[in-house]
Amino acid sequence: MPVKETDREVVLTRPDDETTSVTILKYGATVYSWKLKSEEQLWLSTAAKLDGSKPVRGGIPLVFPVFGKNTTDEYLSKLPQHGLARNSTWEFLGQTKSDPPTVQFGLKPEIANPELTKLWPMDFLLILTVELGVDSLKTAIEVENTSTSKELKFNWLFHTYFRIEDIEGTMVSNLAGMKLYDQLLKESYLDKHPVVTFHQETDVIYQNVSPERAIQIVDKGVQVHTLKRYNLPDTVVWNPWVEKSQGMADFEPKTGYEQMICIEPGHVHDFITLAPGKKWNAHQLLCKDELNYQAIQ
């Protein structure tokens, strides 16, 4: 069966290849496994909670309506870090296409986490579409402002944890020349390095990364993941390294930072503001591609 639903999750398998599948937890509509020919592509902590008691540490948590911890907005500042979508149980809307196999999930205030919608009393409808290609995974989001009178102000981000072999042998290409905000130094600067490499905790937001840029994760000269984006101008690059991993109870094994890198396409530098009745769409495409080093314009 290409789509298997249980109380907890939905598993989508390619009809032409049963070793290629994606598993989506209804809690957070979190993709927590994507296997290509039996090989896991995403990183998931062995201590990740899959029982709805905490957002999932790994896979693709969804960040909405706020990235990080806001301190200025009257309502968004009341929400916990990264908002309410990853801590709400979404509704499974069913399969919408058989080729490529595609499913949808929905979230609206009536079913979202009531503790959190109390703090952020806005009208919205989110539709997440997950499409399983032969060697790709597309996650697409539509945000609708269902209010008839109020604007909807929000951030969106796909918090994608990629599985890699070894962080110190890994580089991320095609972000060279971009302006970034370093969340640890609390400073903005131009990244003049030809590629991003990792030797310590990294938590940076690249801004206005052109949609033509395919971000590639390269392991010792070999392309292992390619990330393409639509309508998501910012890209967060995060690795917690040693100390930060120690401080996260759900991050296991503690050496797991060596096998993961978060490349998170989003719209987080500025808020999106949607007028009543309007919709906004974006997607990320995780795929395999030839190594393509793009020149800085």
Ligand SMILES: O=P(O)(O)OC[C@H]1O[C@@H](O)[C@H](O)[C@@H](O)[C@@H]1O
């Ligand atoms: O522990 P959380 O809430 O899942 O956040 C993990 C990380 O998420 C990243 O997106 C942020 O840039 C980091 O600052 C943060 O530490």
